[in-house]
Amino acid sequence: MSLRTPIAAAIAATLLACPVLADGIMVVDPYARAASPAAKSGAAFMTLHNDSGQDDTLIAARTEAAVRVELHTHIEVSDGVLQMTEIEGGIALPAGSMHHMKRGGDHVMLMGLTGPLEQDATIDVTLVFEQAGEVVVTIPVDNDRKPEAGAHGGHGH
Numbered sequence: 001m002s003l004r005t006p007i008a009a010a011i012a013a014t015l016l017a018c019p020v021l022a023d024g025i026m027v028v029d030p031y032a033r034a035a036s037p038a039a040k041s042g043a044a045f046m047t048l049h050n051d052s053g054q055d056d057t058l059i060a061a062r063t064e065a066a067v068r069v070e071l072h073t074h075i076e077v078s079d080g081v082l083q084m085t086e087i088e089g090g091i092a093l094p095a096g097s098m099h100h101m102k103r104g105g106d107h108v109m110l111m112g113l114t115g116p117l118e119q120d121a122t123i124d125v126t127l128v129f130e131q132a133g134e135v136v137v138t139i140p141v142d143n144d145r146k147p148e149a150g151a152h153g154g155h156g157h
């Protein structure tokens with residue numbers, strides 16, 4: 001048995017258990033999922049906390065798991081019909097605020113997956129903030145996650 005695997009797993013577990021903290025930006029409870037098992041696209045969801053004391057904006061994201069990454073939200077185009085659209089100017093994070101990305105709402109869109117998003121694998125996603133700069137988040141793949149599971153549980157801030 002290789003020594004490297006358990007150590008890597010332990011490090012990954014530590015990263016997953018704790019919110020990512022970089023210059024007061026916290027990323028809580030991130031997960032990613034494919035749109036469907038054969039889909040070429042997927043999305044990542046998380047809650048962002050800005051405890052940095054200054055206004056910030058999530059302006060972009062990228063990952064090796066997808067050719068193109070966009071910050072999306074859903075708008076209602078007609079009665080009950082939702083359509084995804086890119087968020088112009090990024091996701092604003094005023095000082096002291098939190099932003100909850102969730103299914104049917106804002107999300108990090110992964111377009112042109114470079115491989116299948118396999119259950120319990122992780123992907124590294126680089127979030128680019130106007131002030132805090134680049135923050136790399138290790139995001140577990142959870143294709144089984146129900147839309148609102150965990151939204152009100154877990155970390156309290």
Ligand SMILES: [Cu+2]
Pocket residue numbers: 043072073084085107108109
């Ligand atoms: Cu989208």
